Amino acid sequence: MTVTRAACEQLDARDPLAFARERFIVPDGVIYLDGNSLGCLPRTTAPRLAQLATKEWGEDLITSWNKNDWIGMPGRVGARIAPLVGADADEVIVADSTSVNLFKLAAGALRLNAPRRVILTERRNFPTDLYVLQGLAEFAGAELRTVAREELAGALDKDVALLALTHADFKTGEIHDMRALNAAAHKVGALTLWDLSHSAGAMELFLDRDNTDLAVGCGYKYLNGGPGAPAYLYVARRHQQDLRQPLSGWMGHAAPFDFSETYRPADGMLRHLCGTQAVLSMAALEEGVKTFDGVDMSTVRAKSRALGDLFLDLVESRCGDFGFAIACPRDSQRRGSQVSLCHREGYAIMQALIAGGVIGDFRAPDFIRFGFAPLYNRHVDVWDAVDRLATIMRDSVWREARFQGRQSVT
């Protein structure tokens, strides 16, 4: 029997995360299922930016580096992210972009695991991960070995310096078994580097428990840090003393304000900073991460799975005749916080949904994606989204959107 909207309202009424939605400004009339691309605006962010600009920058000027602890932000915000990914506070720091951080840590891993020269990844890895690894391999004279997902375990051998993967597939939402792949990599002496961009903030992660070596992730998706928010890096404590990365800028120096002539890496995670960090954007990320204050990540994960299952149940019961194929794992244990459907007219269908106030996104050639941010998405949002989808398909509304120009940003 199809779930009713009233039943969804009841689920929302007893949702233990219901309080968190109040921490965001969700625009009226919009069902936003694209928090996996850009998280919603937290209620505290605009006031924080105003305070930072007018008071800290405008009045306190240069003294704010100490007086308002701008200098401590990368470590402070990193420490806030750490519990969301199953790390200790001193294992995470915020800096630069995910792509730049991938370069740093993959380069550092090649150096640490020399003379091995192979980086192993999967063909369906997120494109910027592939591109950065390609650029690094070419520059460092390393080999990038790119295989299909199911060939990963077999491709791990004693030449592999680093296994670099994205935890949740950006198209299908399928998640890797991080613990098992870490173990398989370690068995042949390889290190692991995980991109958590499509996972962190929407599910439980256990970097320390699962023996992960290195990780990076994005601040602007489920962490609600705002457009192009700074990213973060994780280095397991056991590697922190030996791992060095080549982007050795002054903020990673052991004593940057001595202005000495020779680089000497700082202890711990600070050595993974390069230049001066974007303070305004980092303050917005801090507000984004604060939306997780007092939130239990196992509750987040349970709601994420429930919302995905609800979406798929409703699609099956209400859109079964419209030619959709489910392109994500049906089993929520193997699925990240998104569902993906394939449809020949996927692009036009998503355009029609967006025009009707349901924001998801499209990925070539025929994927439509809906992300669930458990802090602000409700069960009724899922119900309303599928209701709109069913209407669009029944009335063929999507035909009008068929020939519009394509562009999208994750």
Next chain:
Amino acid sequence: MTVTRAACEQLDARDPLAFARERFIVPDGVIYLDGNSLGCLPRTTAPRLAQLATKEWGEDLITSWNKNDWIGMPGRVGARIAPLVGADADEVIVADSTSVNLFKLAAGALRLNAPRRVILTERRNFPTDLYVLQGLAEFAGAELRTVAREELAGALDKDVALLALTHADFKTGEIHDMRALNAAAHKVGALTLWDLSHSAGAMELFLDRDNTDLAVGCGYKYLNGGPGAPAYLYVARRHQQDLRQPLSGWMGHAAPFDFSETYRPADGMLRHLCGTQAVLSMAALEEGVKTFDGVDMSTVRAKSRALGDLFLDLVESRCGDFGFAIACPRDSQRRGSQVSLCHREGYAIMQALIAGGVIGDFRAPDFIRFGFAPLYNRHVDVWDAVDRLATIMRDSVWREARFQGRQSVT
């Protein structure tokens, strides 16, 4: 005869840049001579940030990448910076930090000028430039040749792939002859990479005219982009097709939203982007650069030289007995937009000045620096600053500040 304060008021009254001070919020009671570390807050920045957060991010959400042209910001802001450095609009792009950009372009230059493996720089280069070049050289198996300023010309030989220098010395303010050094480098087949952080926005620069190959610079000093503002890169058009840098993230891809598996560099400057850019910080930089709208850079340079000369004249006439040595060129043609004094008690003297509302900064071992931002610093500011300095020295006020802890940020 010593210049009077009244004479300075008259100079300000006929200052052709007087209108520009209104574009900033300069705090009352502060004489801010540290725009070479962090520029003042432009009047339009806080409103722009509010609009960006609440409307573009909060309401338009993911659609803003196209609707509000977030995607075009790096090129758009770069095009605004271009005329300030003597470049064409399509030769400059904004991205990442100065340190990260230095790595990109120096690595690209090594690749372009292979098999040469020497990077030549000077010992007094800004520390992060030295550190980044050290990290790159070690990673790339290149040699970093570091010599004294006066040995640079002699150290240029046929092994040198790249001459990498900062235009204005951060301690002494002395500027290099960019045109002559470019010519000397080109004569032996070397490329040049200039760090403009301590120059751009305070003086005329002629990257194209002077045959510069590559340049980077900082957004948060004279460009008024806010703390940790994104930086910029310049590549002369003649190199744009051939120069490739190893941080090949998706935003530098020729078609990032095709999500193809193989990196293909974009044309022109776009290939120097790596990951997603910090939109909030970049918007603040855009407002910072807009403070130069309608401003003629030769007028900026003339005022910068006049303020520096006025400061040194007043120090000579009023502080001659207090043990200061002038540590910057006395000839304003050879001097950037700062003056530097050396004094055994420099740290304590600067602390006393700051406590009295005159903000400059200190650089070990004994330099005190005063930067002049011609858009908002006035002749009376210079007069008042030296007046305060003379009082502090006459009354030995600095003794109280002698033992305070040291820290500073450029």
